[in-house]
Amino acid sequence: MANLFEQNRTYVLGDPELEIIGDRNKLAQYRHKGMGPAYYKLGRKIIYHGADLNAWAEANRVDPDGDHS
Numbered sequence: 772m773a774n775l776f777e778q779n780r781t782y783v784l785g786d787p788e789l790e791i792i793g794d795r796n797k798l799a800q801y802r803h804k805g806m807g808p809a810y811y812k813l814g815r816k817i818i819y820h821g822a823d824l825n826a827w828a829e830a831n832r833v834d835p836d837g838d839h840s
Contacts, residue, residue, distance in 0.1 A: 775828050776821040784817050792824070 775791060776782065782789055784798065792798065792808070801807025802817070808827035811818040 774821075774825045776824040778822045778825060780821040782819040782821065782824065789819070792828075 776788060784795055798807060802810065808819055809823040
């Protein structure tokens with residue numbers, strides 16, 4: 772599994788690295804629908820952990836040959 776994000780880093784809304792997943796509105800839609808990466812909500816601040824982002828990306832990996840491992 773290739774890591775798109777630094778495993779031990781925390782990311783907050785506005786970090787440019789999160790743009791690979793989507794803009795602030797897309798991330799808000801994911802949170803509202805319960806279909807995005809795991810996150811922490813501390814007060815009004817949303818925090819993503821790199822390991823959670825990588826796990827979510829891997830779970831959404833599509834292999835055109837049909838091998839989803």
